[in-house]
Amino acid sequence: xxxxxxxxxxxxxxxxxxxxxxxxxxxxxxxxxxxxxxxxxxxxxxxxxxxxxxxxxxxxxxxxxxxxxxxxxxxxxxx
Numbered sequence: 001x002x003x004x005x006x007x008x009x010x011x012x013x014x015x016x017x018x019x020x021x022x023x024x025x026x027x028x029x030x031x032x033x034x035x036x037x038x039x040x041x042x043x044x045x046x047x048x049x050x051x052x053x054x055x056x057x058x059x060x061x062x063x064x065x066x067x068x069x070x071x072x073x074x075x076x077x078x079x
Contacts, residue, residue: 015053020061027054 015023030051034044 012050015050015057018054018057020058020065023054023057023061027051027058030054 013022018026030047033039034047034051037044039047
């Protein structure tokens with residue numbers, strides 16, 4: 001975990017290493033932090049950029065899951 005909001009900067013786990021659940025949970029935390037609005041512009045931008053990357057990662061996971069479901073349905077229909 002990244003200890004977001006702990007006051008101690010922690011290195012972020014690379015987005016491409018995160019599971020859907022981990023990316024989603026971190027994104028939720030980032031949204032909460034940004035909504036507080038208690039940081040500098042540079043800090044806000046860093047969190048915003050991380051949030052954008054996390055949202056994209058979640059979309060990638062969901063697209064992969066959708067493709068797997070469609071493939072399974074196609075196989076079932078072919079049988």
